[in-house]
Amino acid sequence: MPTMRSVIVLQILSVLIGLSCSLNxxxxxxxxxxxxxxxxxxxxxxxxxxxxxxxxxxxxxxxxxxxxxxxxxxxxxxxxxxxxxxxxxxxxPGFYESRDKCVPRCTKECVHGRCVAPDRCQCEGGWRGDDCSSGMTFPLPHSRHSVCSSLSLTQTQLTFTKKKQEEEQDEEVEEEEEEERNKQRHEMKQFSSSSRDCT
Known part of the structure; x- marks a missing residue:
């Protein structure tokens, strides 16, 4: 039977190992x-x-x-x-830890986009500006035909933007699932290593 002191030492070592292995x-x-x-x-x-x-x-x-x-x-x-x-x-500097990874930090929220580097947003289609909050401006149409063309262009842009958002969401879900699987494999590996050290 392990003593209370050995159990405490093992717990401290496991915490230290977890802290040292949290980031790559x-x-x-x-x-x-x-x-x-x-x-x-x-x-x-x-x-x-x-x-x-x-x-x-x-x-x-x-x-x-x-x-x-x-x-x-x-x-x-x-x-x-x-x-x-x-x-x-x-x-x-400029990054923060999230799910064992260092991700960029943007001082301003990327309203219609995502943060790809410290204080740098990547805007979605149809948006611009430092925080992706300004929409694209189009010239005013001068005829009925140009109005229809402008509306068709806007609808196409909205459809493209929506499709791009869905693709990015699917990619984020896949990345999160892959991170969770890697984390579980890493924990199992640490647990196996700790068990061998105790024996």
């Missing part, structure tokens, strides 16, 4: 941060003490005994604080 170091948007931490260690040192001995006095004419003092050293132990450093992965 090969991701170009992941940066390395060195952080310091302290631990309590037991160190040895030479402790001086006064050794007193009862010896005959230096004067041979007396039979008295005298006390002699001598400083000697013994090895002793004490608790000390040790500072060490460890490597931690975090998202680079």
């Amino acid at each position: 170091p090969r991701d170009p948007n992941v940066c390395i941060l060195w952080e310091s931490f302290t631990t309590s260690v037991k160190e040895s040192y030479q402790h001086p003490y006064d050794q007193v001995t009862d010896e005959p006095c230096a004067d041979p004419r007396t039979s008295y005994r005298c006390l002699h003092h001598r400083i000697t050293y013994k090895t002793a132990y004490r608790q000390a604080v040790k500072t060490d450093y460890r490597k931690r992965y975090q998202c680079c």
